Amino acid sequence: MAAARPNVIRVSADLAGLRVAALELFEGAMLEEQSAPALRRAPLGEDRDRVLERTAPARSLSPGYYERVAYLLSLEQELGLGLMTRPSELLASELDGLFAVKSARSEFEREHPACPGCGALNQKFAATCRACRRELRESSGGRR
Numbered sequence: 001m002a003a004a005r006p007n008v009i010r011v012s013a014d015l016a017g018l019r020v021a022a023l024e025l026f027e028g029a030m031l032e033e034q035s036a037p038a039l040r041r042a043p044l045g046e047d048r049d050r051v052l053e054r055t056a057p058a059r060s061l062s063p064g065y066y067e068r069v070a071y072l073l074s075l076e077q078e079l080g081l082g083l084m085t086r087p088s089e090l091l092a093s094e095l096d097g098l099f100a101v102k103s104a105r106s107e108f109e110r111e112h113p114a115c116p117g118c119g120a121l122n123q124k125f126a127a128t129c130r131a132c133r134r135e136l137r138e139s140s141g142g143r144r
C-alpha cells in the first residue's frame with residue numbers, strides 16, 4: 001500500500017466540493033423538516049419509503065464530502081460552545097473547511113429567508129410563508 005494514489009480526491013482540500021455538499025445538507029435538512037408532517041401521516045412500510053424517497057435530498061458528491069461536512073459542523077459547534085479552548089489546534093484544512101461551510105450557510109440563508117412571523121424557511125421569492133401564510137413581501141421596500 002505504499003504506492004501513490006493519485007486518483008484519490010482529498011476531500012478536505014476540495015473546498016468548492018465541500019461548499020456544495022454543505023449546501024445540499026442544509027437543503028436536505030429543510031426538506032426533511034418540511035416533509036415531517038407527510039411522513040407522520042404516511043403509514044409504515046412502502047408508502048413511507050416512497051415519501052422518504054420523494055423528499056430525499058439530492059446528493060451530487062461522494063459520501064466522503066458529506067462525512068467531512070458533518071465533521072466540520074460538529075467542529076463548528078464545539079468552537080461555538082467554547083469546548084475547544086485553543087482554536088490554534090485547528091488544522092489549516094479544518095479552518096478552510098469551516099469557511100466553506102460558513103459560506104454555504106450564508107448562501108442558503110439568502111436563498112431561504114426565515115419568515116419573520118413563524119421562523120419557517122421559505123424560498124427567496126415566495127409571496128407568502130408556506131407555514132403560516134403570512135405575506136412576505138410587505139417589508140421589502142416596495143411601494144406603499
Ligand SMILES: [Zn+2]
Nearest residue numbers: 115118129132
Ligand atoms: Zn411564517
